[in-house]
Amino acid sequence: MWGILRQKVGDTGLSPQGLGNQMLRLRPATSAVRDYSAATKEMTVRDALNSALDEEMAADPNVYVMGEEVGEYQGAYKITKGLLDKFGPERVVDTPITEAGFAGIGVGSAYHGLRPVIEFMTFNFSMQAIDHVINSAAKSNYMSAGQINVPIVFRGPNGPAAGVGAQHSQCYGAWYGSVPGLKVLVPYSSEDARGLLKAAIRDPDPVVFLENELLYGESFPVSAEALDSSFTLPIGKAKIEREGKDVTITAFSKMVGYALKAAEILEKEGINAEVINLRSIRPLDRATINASVRKTNRLVTVEEGFPQHGIGAEICASVVEDSFGYLDAPVERIAGADVPTPYAANLERMAFPQIEDIVRAVKRACYRSV
């Protein structure tokens, strides 16, 4: 595939040096992480998040957790279990029910040097506080000309769960991903959860950390390196979960698991798919995505959020801008249905991408009959 439509890298918006370096760096990085996966320990995402919070709070007395039910109740999803007992009520703060209130308070405390980790019970409720996330947190460093930085993390489950209906199922990746000043992270595995949350807490900028309720209970192998308390993952770097040469599938959060399963099914039909775990929506790792598309020449994006103005739309635009000549087929975009999420189980299943949808889309991209 390399021979087809070989364009000078310089024609694109990417600098030749940057892209070249990116591609060189890809191999060692992925293989290093992949080799470690012969690890001894398994850890649920929930425990991964809990351990990350625990370690960061122990390391820095300015880090504190705030949200509804995070203390006495041990967390609505038990992510903050045990933290109240260990660190006390000043570091694990149960709040009255007001997202706007505690988001604003968190931001205010960050103005004065604390490092809050604000939990939204789900990101659907963050809409009640979104003004603080955007106008009080994201834009503050810029508007104050660097005088006020906001080292805050907003975290919580995002996207659909199971049978929770329209107001508990929306994905906010696209909304927050469009705001300059924010960083938006989307962990998939336990290693992602640990490394990215620790990086987010240590980051001086405001970070929106989108978890997934259904992943909390899933176990993943974790390397010894990942278990170390100094372990962090770089923000803005995607991970190639599975290398391939025929088609690139981008996904984040729960859809990474679906994409990997789809890849296994496709392998049996002779299609060798490369699966990219985005890990970060903002900054988006355009370099990794484009390098992959230049290798495979076909792209399928997967997300659970609404299709219009979604993550897939942005990735598609990026690839068209930077790697148009390398595409052998139109970009396939899989997203949630353009409807508020229905509750009935059969309808809900139709409203979100399933493994079969990914398989069919890949086949379309490969011009196989579907």
Added chain:
Amino acid sequence: MSMLWLTRSRTSGGNFIKKIICTSLTLSSCQVTAASSFSSLLSNISSNGKEATFAFRYSYSCSTTSAAFRRYTSTKAKKQILSVKDDDDNDDGDSALEENRAMDFPGGEITYTTEMKFLPGSSEKRVQCYRVLDEDGYLISSNMSELVSKDVALKVYSGMVTLNTMDKFFYEAQRQGRLSFYLTSFGEEAINFGSAAALSSEDIVLAQYREPGILLWRGFTVQDFASQCFGNNEGHGKGRQMPIHYGSKKLNFITLSSPLATQLPQAVGMAYSLKMDKKDSCVVAFFGDGSASEGDFHAALNFAAVMDAPVVFICRNNGWAISTPVTEQFRSDGIVVKGQGYGIPSIRVDGNDALAVYHVVRSAREIAIREQRPILIEAMTYRVSHHSTSDDSTKYRSVDEIEHWKTTHSPITRLRKWAETKGWWSDTEELELHVEAKKQVKDAIDEAEKKEMPPLRDMFTDVYDELPSTLVEQETVLRETIQRHPQDFPKDIPM
């Protein structure tokens, strides 16, 4: 509507309505309407002569619908059971009356009463306003003579005049097209400087937008103000914000943010952080009467009380929120009464009396720090200004009203008169001050206008703590494009 409820409590079982006696007959023929008066119904009942001898009393003067009338057949008609004897062990004899029994509900003990009484929406008398000087600048109460030193008083006064002058000229500059926007604080100078003087420089201020006097007091120069408004390279703001959105980390004044009332929960958060530092300072948050309608106001006050946060909330009740008068903003007696709704001690002060404001803010600050709790201050004043340069308030209020407040109740005049009675001020100094202020402001505007605009790089910095590679790329591409197509871009961008 009248019906007498006989209540008799049991023990901690909580089933406190044992017998409800009424006449089914009488009441079934009652027309329960909003207009029914107590006495007419009572006579109605007694004239029917049926069992009911009780009447339902409540001191509440609003109309109610006929919803929720429960009727039970009388079992003990004609029996006045006023003393309640409980037939269990816990009867200690002297608590025969219901009034003294209490129940440990979640949240604390509450005593019972048999009198159904609705708390009125507002009291007949409005909360009084604390003041020290009368309109002519005389001290009302003689024991206030050592309130403030000459230095502080004159610094307050000259600050008020400087602010007033700055506002006049900057407003004019906007009208002439030299500034895109401006917002004045006419009529509210006493709140600005009375409070500024009462605070320590370590107290963190989160303002709304009509409090530039705090910055002036703390050392932000008129030139600094001008630079921010013109968005030039000199301003600390790097040309990022629209005019009047000042801030200074050094002076503990958080950069202003446009969405209203967002500064209130932020203030609570900062106070929470201050508590952890155990500093001898507090956070002061300013807001207007309109902002008190925002959700953030309620969340902030509630939270501040729950978290024992040392925040002094200062409301500038100037009567107007753009064109919305306070009568259309809320139905309560202003903002001061809302404090009690959250468990916060509150006070109302004459916002046009600089000395009163100074006194109140200083005391509030002491309480907040000493007792580590929030305080609410409502400073009554009048918005002589239009809301901003985007508003012409003569469209919704009379010119006479504005003039009246501008002249008769001017806080500047009032303080000056007092300073003159003390022999601290004279016409000579007045003239000097005005000349000096005018010169300072005019020079600042001229200077700021001439200064260079922020460089292109400043468009991309501070989005994040560190300049990300994506923005470096964008800047590179932009520079190349400007070089290639200079005619498409303005000439005054420092590269």
